[in-house]
Amino acid sequence: MTEEETLFCVNHPNVETRLRCNRCGNPICPKCAIRTPVGFRCPQCVKTQQAVFYTASTVDYIIAAVVSLALSLPAYLVITRLGWFIFFLAPAAGIGIAEVVRRLTRRRRGRWIWLVVAASIVLTALPFMLFAFVPLLFLPASGSPDQAGTFFVSLLFQVGYAVLYLVLVVGAAIARLR
Ligand SMILES: [Zn+2]
Ligand SMILES: [Zn+2]
Structure with missing residues (x-):
């Protein structure tokens, strides 16, 4: 076997290549080769892995x-x-949720588990965030400008806190799960 041996990609029989998958040894063209932490592999091997x-x-x-x-x-x-x-508490909660999920799923790995957890956390908060806007509907009828100002400030705080909470919780949970 020489360096100059001509190989043809297993997926593209007309394409010459000098690359081989480092797991199964099949010749693969640069288009098929997938760079992994352990070297170039063919799509089939990556899928099995x-x-x-x-x-x-x-x-x-x-x-x-x-x-x-x-x-x-x-x-x-x-x-x-x-x-x-x-x-302090929001990241702790995120880690806590992630740990309970990991324990109950016996640490089996799921490609999209992190996404399910993140979506669930956001979904829980969403109704409360929307609910904070409800008084807005009644504002024109009841409000003096002062009341409106107070309301908007409190709305800003509520929604701001909710968003901050979500970023911290979801960020911590994802970091644990990915
Ligand atoms: Zn392979
Ligand atoms: Zn190919």
């Missing part, structure tokens, strides 16, 4: 969603009312 790597089942996804919904509701209600403690 991922199937082994991501072992979570549908049940795991359901567990992840239910756990995140159940835990993020009390977390949201308590933490968004505690002022600046939000900076």
Whole structure:
């Protein structure tokens, strides 16, 4: 076997190449080669590898969603009312939720578990955030400009806290799960 041996890509029989998949040894052209942390691999090997790597089942996804919904509701209600403690408590809550999910799914890996958890946490907070805007509907009828000003400030705080909470919780949870 010489360096100059001509190989043809297994997926593109007309394309000459000198690359081989470092797992199965099949010749692959640069278009097919996928750069992985351990070197170039063919698409087939990468797919097999991922199937082994991501072992979570549908049940795991359901567990992840239910756990995140159940835990993020009390977390949201308590933490968004505690002022600046939000900076410590929200990331802690995110890590806590992620850890419970990981434990209950027995640390099986799911490619989209982090997304399910993040979506569940956001979904829990969303109704409360929208609810904060409800008084807006009654404002024109009842309000003096002063009241309107006070209302807008409190709305800004409520929504601001909710967004800050979400960023911190979801960020921490994703960091744990990915
Ligand atoms: Zn291969
Ligand atoms: Zn190819």
